Amino acid sequence: MEQELIYYKDQYLDELDSPILECVGNKVCFAQNIFFPSTKGELSDMGSVGGMAVKDVKKEDGKVMIHLSSEPKLQKDQSAKQKIDWNRRLDGMRLHSALHAVAGIIERDHGIRAVAGNVYKDKAVLTFKKPIPDMIYMTLEESVNDFINANKDIRTYWDEKREGFRWCQVGTLEPIPCGGLHVKNTKEIGELELAGSGAKLEIKLRS
Numbered sequence: 001m002e003q004e005l006i007y008y009k010d011q012y013l014d015e016l017d018s019p020i021l022e023c024v025g026n027k028v029c030f031a032q033n034i035f036f037p038s039t040k041g042e043l044s045d046m047g048s049v050g051g052m053a054v055k056d057v058k059k060e061d062g063k064v065m066i067h068l069s070s071e072p073k074l075q076k077d078q079s080a081k082q083k084i085d086w087n088r089r090l091d092g093m094r095l096h097s098a099l100h101a102v103a104g105i106i107e108r109d110h111g112i113r114a115v116a117g118n119v120y121k122d123k124a125v126l127t128f129k130k131p132i133p134d135m136i137y138m139t140l141e142e143s144v145n146d147f148i149n150a151n152k153d154i155r156t157y158w159d160e161k162r163e164g165f166r167w168c169q170v171g172t173l174e175p176i177p178c179g180g181l182h183v184k185n186t187k188e189i190g191e192l193e194l195a196g197s198g199a200k201l202e203i204k205l206r207s
């Protein structure tokens with residue numbers, strides 16, 4: 001049975017009862033999975049399964065495996081409740097969406113491309129292909145916050161030709177290939193605090 005990745009259908013769902021596809025040692029895999037796994041640039045979800053704490057979430061052999069703090073008394077086909085740490089998920093989606101918006105604005109206005117974007121627990125960091133002049137950083141925070149306040153839609157869609165390839169577009173900015181999770185509108189990101197130096201830009205949520 002294929003695992004269904006619910007976070008791509010509803011990124012706001014924070015709790016779900018679902019049958020277990022596999023349970024080996026302290027690892028559980030659900031038929032309908034809501035836990036986002038750790039990836040190169042994003043934090044994994046944390047939370048609980050059947051009341052037991054989640055230690056890590058990883059994609060293994062094409063399936064999302066939830067690592068629990070100890071061995072659960074769960075079996076294949078049995079149902080259990082997944083519950084994610086909602087604040088961590090939401091802040092992660094806000095910071096990750098902010099990376100898209102800021103990178104897109106810099107590329108549109110100054111032609112400088114971001115080469116990496118990473119989300120950490122309380123900040124996100126963009127790395128650009130070359131250093132950004134301080135002059136640009138001086139006015140960036142204001143223009144980014146104006147953009148975010150203007151209720152731009154954040155749209156994700158699967159590529160029609162390349163299977164498993166997904167795009168994310170913020171407003172009318174250039175779409176970027178992305179398998180991450182985003183809020184649906186820039187307004188949800190809220191006001192941002194930016195601190196840039198050279199080719200690195202740190203992004204924090206104001207609230």
Ligand SMILES: [Zn+2]
Pocket residue numbers: 096100168178179180181182
């Ligand atoms: Zn993304």
